[in-house]
Amino acid sequence: MAVQSALGGGGWGALLESFGLIFAAVAAGWVLYYFLFRVLGRFAARSDTALDNTLVRRWQGPASLLLPLLGILLVAPALRLPPGFLGIFRNLFSIALIGGIAWLLAGTVFALRDLVLIRFDMKVRDNLKARAVHTQVNVLVKVALVVIFIVAGASMLMTFEKVRQVGFSILASAGIAGIIVGFAAQRSIATLLAGIQIAATQPIRLDDVVIVEGEWGRIEEITLTYVVVRVWDLRRLVLPITYFLEKPFQNWTRVSADILGTVFLYTDYTVPVDAVREELRRIVEESDAWDGKVCGLQVTNASERSMELRCLVSAVDASLAWDLRCEVREKMLAFLQREYPESLPRVRAELAGAEPMQSPA
Incomplete structure (x- = not known):
């Protein structure tokens, strides 16, 4: 009797009838969803615009929830649910509807994002x-x-x-x-x-x-x-x-993105700067990392022991500039070791007042 009272005057028959209508509405919504997006998918595949493909792809998930809810909304006046079930049903329906609308709005935002970003390739x-x-x-x-x-x-x-x-x-x-x-x-x-x-x-x-x-x-x-x-x-x-x-x-x-890179070399005063400058030009012209804009060598400092040479080269981005600097440094050092080994930094000293060594008798 308590269950019958909770179900209301219609009893189990009204409850089963209401659940049957809900099931039929959900099934009709899914059938509509299947045929609708089958047609839209073919239309988007034939369309030349990215907007159609993006919207169909992003709206497909939310539509699988919203179309059955729309069917339930259409049959809602014919439902005869008991008051206890009616409150739970309204809450669940409202939560699902709000979630579906939020899902649809989020999908639209992602679709608009994809539509904008597809025109700007970051790989160039x-x-x-x-x-x-x-x-x-x-x-x-x-x-x-x-x-x-x-x-x-x-x-x-x-x-x-x-x-x-x-x-x-x-x-x-x-x-x-x-x-x-x-x-x-x-x-x-x-x-x-x-x-x-x-x-x-x-x-x-x-x-x-x-x-x-x-x-x-x-x-x-x-x-x-x-x-x-x-x-x-x-x-x-x-x-x-x-x-x-x-x-x-x-x-x-x-x-x-283009950037300058520097390589410092420290050599003896006897090194021929013009020959080193010509070698730098030859190295960068043979390198794939050089962009063809900047190539120069200058004497930027001179101390009591060595002379500072600065090689200035350019590349289209920082990664290539790093590779170019390493390549220039390695090949310039190899050039100095091969052609002018006496021009590498050295320490000179003069001994004043030292007795000359006597050769043994």
């Missing part, structure tokens, strides 16, 4: 503009996703009456609690704002070559709270996003 040699666009778009996408998930989570909680009342109570007494939360979240909010500022001003971009904490590396990932730098030996240096707004660092690709 001159990828300055591409890196700027990738950095801005990825950070903005993360901001949009955070907003979508926060709104969706809050909407799901508000579907429960008890949670909603607790929320109203917290809002009504938000005096001191709001101040405490504000102080507690101050650093987090500052970090989020720093991430947005990085996206807007772009002191760093994805794949930028930077020197941070004495390490040479490339910007591998930029999030709202931290930045990952891939160091030359494949280590990852994780830094807070505020680091790049509060501390100085070197960005070797801020304006362009």
Whole structure:
């Protein structure tokens, strides 16, 4: 009798009939989903625009949830659920609908991101503009996703009456609690704002070559709270996003990727500088790492023991510049050892007042 009273006047028959309608609505939604995306998939495959393919691919998952929910919504007036089941059903339906809409919005954001980034290839040699666009778009996408998930989570909680009342109570007494939360979240909010500022001003971009904490590396990932730098030996240096707004660092690709490289040689005063300069020109002209722009050799210092020669060469990016510097250093040393071994640094000394050695009788 207690179960019959909970089920209401219709009893088990009304409950089974309602569940049958729900099952039929879900099945109809899935059938519609199958045929709809089969047609859309063929249309996108024949289309020349990337937007069609991207949207179909990103909307396919959310549609598998939203179309059955749409079917349930259409048959909802005909459902005769008991009051106990009706409250649970409404909560579950609302949560699923909010989740499906959030999923659809997130898929749309990803589709728009893919549509923008597909036009900017980061694998090309001159990828300055591409890196700027990738950095801005990825950070903005993360901001949009955070907003979508926060709104969706809050909407799901508000579907429960008890949670909603607790929320109203917290809002009504938000005096001191709001101040405490504000102080507690101050650093987090500052970090989020720093991430947005990085996206807007772009002191760093994805794949930028930077020197941070004495390490040479490339910007591998930029999030709202931290930045990952891939160091030359494949280590990852994780830094807070505020680091790049509060501390100085070197960005070797801020304006362009090409860079100058230097190699210092220390030789004796007797070395023929013109011959060494000609050898430097021959070495860089035979190297694939040289971009053909800068090649020079100058005497930059002279001490009491040696002469300092600076070789200045250029390359299209920092990696090739490093390889070119190593190549120039190795071949110049080999040239000096082979052609002018007497011109390597040496120490001279003169012994005053020493008696000449007598040859034995």
